């Protein structure tokens with residue numbers, strides 16, 4: 353093959369080096385050799401694959417349940433989360449919505465006091481106050497405690513967008529995670545308008 357550095361042709365391909373597929377610690381490696389256009393820069397990126405018994409895409413309620421369920425089983429688990437550990441429920445779903453509802457209920461009850469027990473009850477709705485409480489109940493979008501709780505189960509947490517590359521493999525950035533026994537897709541759902 354012509355030397356790509358000679359004529360400035362870009363070459364970017366994957367070369368598998370003759371290094372062991374696994375080093376005995378659940379790690380395998382391959383090397384990507386990328387020669388940039390015009391042959392100026394030669395970058396070598398080491399892509400490391402880590403093997404686990406189970407890889408779970410998504411660290412929401414389901415991901416947390418899997419981590420707790422596998423705790424003490426002897427199976428290794430990797431959880432991939434691109435946003436907040438805990439998922440929708442504590443930050444955007446169950447907890448904030450119920451906190452909002454509770455504020456409404458309280459005002460409704462106060463209104464009933466006028467009928468049942470008081471001659472006069474006055475209030476102004478203070479939305480900033482409600483909103484501050486909602487955010488506080490949603491842990492101010494801080495997932496450090498649930499993340500620590502997840503890792504305390506023995507699961508390894510990977511932060512970032514996970515992409516399925518095959519039925520056993522998830523890529524997170526340049527990190528390759530292989531699920532030896534299972535790959536769990538627990539990436540939640542989005543709302544859709546029925547046709």
Ligand SMILES: Cc1cc2nc3c(=O)[nH]c(=O)nc-3n(C[C@H](O)[C@H](O)[C@H](O)COP(=O)(O)OP(=O)(O)OC[C@H]3O[C@@H](n4cnc5c(N)ncnc54)[C@H](O)[C@@H]3O)c2cc1C
Pocket residue numbers: 409410411412413414415432433434435436437438439440441444445446447449450512513514515538539540541
């Ligand atoms: C307004 C509202 C109120 C609700 N109230 C209640 C309630 O009162 N009680 C109740 O039981 N349920 C309630 N729910 C539903 C509840 O939030 C969901 O059932 C629950 O969050 C589902 O958990 P999950 O783990 O399947 O998904 P999610 O909680 O959505 O978690 C999925 C996770 O996967 C991550 N993820 C997705 N794609 C990728 C990727 N490619 N790479 C890495 N990470 C990724 C996301 O960041 C997310 O953290 C409510 C939902 C809403 C919207």
